[in-house]
Amino acid sequence: MKGKRFVFAKHFDGVPKKSDFELVEEEVPPVKDGEVLFQALFISVDPYMRPYSARIQTGTTMIGEQVARVVESKHPGYKVGDNVVAYFGWRTHTVLNPDKNINPLDNKPSKPYILPDFGGVSLSTALGVLGMPGNTAYFGLTKLCEPKPGEVLVVNGAAGAVGSLVGQIGKILGLRVIGFAGSDDKVKLLKEKYNFDAAFNYKTKDVTEALKEAAPEGVDCFFDNVGGVMSSAIISCMKLYGRIAVCGSISAYNDDPKKPTLAPIIQPSMIFKQLKMEGFVVSRWLNIWQEGIAQNLQYIKEGKLKYEETVYEGFEKIFDAFIGLFKGENTGKAVVKI
Ligand SMILES: NC(=O)c1ccc[n+]([C@@H]2O[C@H](COP(=O)([O-])OP(=O)(O)OC[C@H]3O[C@@H](n4cnc5c(N)ncnc54)[C@H](OP(=O)(O)O)[C@@H]3O)[C@@H](O)[C@H]2O)c1
The missing domain is CATH 3.40.50.720 (NAD(P)-binding Rossmann-like Domain)
Structure with missing residues (x-):
């Protein structure tokens, strides 16, 4: 099976350019004991990626959060069909031991979080209003x-x-x-x-x-x-x-x-x-993270909080979605549906 990822190829000079990224297609490695194969469902593009990019090493996968589904698991904590939110970057497939995932933003361990049932609210909201x-x-x-x-x-x-x-x-x-x-x-x-x-x-x-x-x-x-x-x-x-x-x-x-x-x-x-x-x-509020999500979900269920998403379709559209943030193209959360 082939997977795709965008490599951060060049530090941005002014407005990011498509040529600052390289699209790589590669074989998805086999899943070893303790590992999980995750397939991206939605990938987030966020303004912070622009200033944070100064800290990213070229040649590495572009940073970012995604909602992904477990398609194969040799880890007791994750089963096929689980949906997670995780810092895997701009990639379609990720094979790793979830206990060893590192968030490149702070270089701290960041275990993919298994999403609860949102009760009919789209999973993409884990990157937006419920994230x-x-x-x-x-x-x-x-x-x-x-x-x-x-x-x-x-x-x-x-x-x-x-x-x-x-x-x-x-x-x-x-x-x-x-x-x-x-x-x-x-x-x-x-x-x-x-x-x-x-x-x-x-x-x-x-x-x-x-x-x-x-x-x-x-x-x-x-x-x-x-x-x-x-x-x-x-x-x-x-x-x-x-x-x-x-x-x-x-x-x-x-x-x-x-x-x-x-x-x-x-x-x-x-x-x-x-x-x-x-x-x-x-x-800074990671210790009370779920409190915020629970409150916003409650507001949504009570009909008090509405949200919009600008959904770009297809992995190759990530760059357009990202650059759209600086052109005011999005209304509400910009996400890419894979
Ligand atoms: N501190 C934190 O922890 C944290 C966390 C998340 C986000 N943020 C920051 O919060 C802000 C909003 O993030 P978001 O994810 O909600 O993005 P967003 O507002 O959904 O998207 C970016 C929007 O910024 C506006 N914009 C772009 N260039 C602009 C300019 N030159 N002048 C004025 N407005 C401009 C555009 O809307 P218009 O059409 O209205 O121009 C665009 O749609 C960003 O600055 C982001 O870095 C901070």
């Missing part, structure tokens, strides 16, 4: 923004995997939610499907003007997915004692590190409005 992005939204908002009912929450990247959940969880918690996204269709979705109180297309509407209209008294909580000029503008509109959760800075991921984006100074707002700003990596 890392869902927990990023849930923990990032609830732990760092300290949201209180009646407060004003702003989120950018608001129609994406994380942002769309942040806004909806904010609504569930009783906040007034304002979102920024990159197209009129996304803005419509935020207002009509996700019930945001206000939403704006940041490509056509000045952010400061938008907040003057939608939050004349100022912003209490800001969940930042974008960074740069837009974030400086939002921070300048915050209220006294506002809280900022710094989740991502996608606007600068493809920048030349020697010529970084310059944005207006935020220190005067930080000082005079006595703001609290904290960056995070979602893995």
